[in-house]
Amino acid sequence: MIKIYSTLNYYGDDGWYYDKLSSANACGVYGIRINLCKFSDDKAYDVIQRVISIRNKVNKNIRIVIDIPYPNNKDRILDMNFSGIVKNNEIYHIIADQKLSRQQNLICVEQINSGLHKVGEILIYGDGEGGFEIIAVDGDRITVKALGTFEIGKTKSINLELIKCKVNAWKKTLTIEEPLDFLLSFVESADDVIELHKYIQNGGKVISKVETLKAMDNIEDIVKVSDGVLVARGDLGLCDSVGLYDNFNTIVNVCKKHNKTVLCATDILLSHTNLYIPSRSDIMDISHIISKGCKGIVLNNVNWDYEKTVCYINKIEQRYS
Incomplete structure (x- = not known):
């Protein structure tokens, strides 16, 4: 049985x-x-x-x-400087620095190893509620384009690294x-x-x-x-x-x-x-x-x-x- x-x-x-x-x-x-x-x-x-x-x-x-x-293999979202509604095709910046600047659309996560990522890679949010396409990698900052409109929150994570x-x-x-x-x-x-x-x-x-x-x-x-x-x-x-x-x-x-x-x-x-x-x-x-x-x-x-x-x-x- x-x-x-x-x-x-x-x-x-x-x-x-x-x-x-x-x-x-x-x-x-x-x-x-x-x-x-x-x-x-x-x-x-x-x-x-x-x-x-x-x-x-x-x-x-x-x-x-x-x-x-x-x-x-997930990095928990610690903070963001926008409402939490991600809009389709908009540009966002994923960072590990908890001191959010005034730049638009910042998402702060626990840590980033930029060497693991490349342009064109897809990052999944949460359990698949949404995703981001990487368009640039610069040091400890990953710039992405939203794939769809969805809400993000501090209790969930972005699939970044192991x-x-x-x-x-x-x-x-x-x-x-x-x-x-x-x-x-x-x-x-x-x-x-x-x-x-x-x-x-x-x-x-x-x-x-x-x-x-x-x-x-x-x-x-x-x-x-x-x-x-x-x-x-x-x-x-x-x-x-x-x-x-x-x-x-x-x-x-x-x-x-x-x-x-x-x-x-x-x-x-x-x-x-x-x-x-x-x-x-x-x-x-x-x-x-x-x-x-x-x-x-x-x-x-x-x-x-x-x-x-x-x-x-x-x-x-x-x-x-």
């Missing part, structure tokens, strides 16, 4: 955790994914221990999966004695996976998240050293939206070749949160995921009607697997 994971992206008090875990457990959810992207090691350690404690009261068999945000974090920044989290599994974000080589294995003290599995075209170039080596692979369609689709279908099938085929588990994530049955019957595109999507042999599905919305969604996935599985 396919394993269904729920995501905890928001964090509340113990009562909130208990309600979410109880609801997921009652409907047969296999595991809980905890996303660490907004936390320090100390805070993450505290959150995980709380979830473990409450999980043990609900059902000790619920698997806890820790999503390690390593590395990150910023390597150190796995040992999560040293405390990685030594939790409870058996945990780990999702490793933005894996690009077998060495990334091997490095994480060095720090894990509890025998946990490492599931590599494939999210970049560089990872696709090294997919065979990555799969060999991983316990499983998660097809992270969000960022992978931003890298190559037209090739997402082929990349998905390649990952699945390589995992089958090496007898490794494949999981799939990003916007799965998202329409089912507010529709009794999912959108037809969602139905086709989940049918394809299951028929290709994926063994796990990660739901990325905390507000699921678990009973309805799990029931629907099980029906699709009975038909196509």
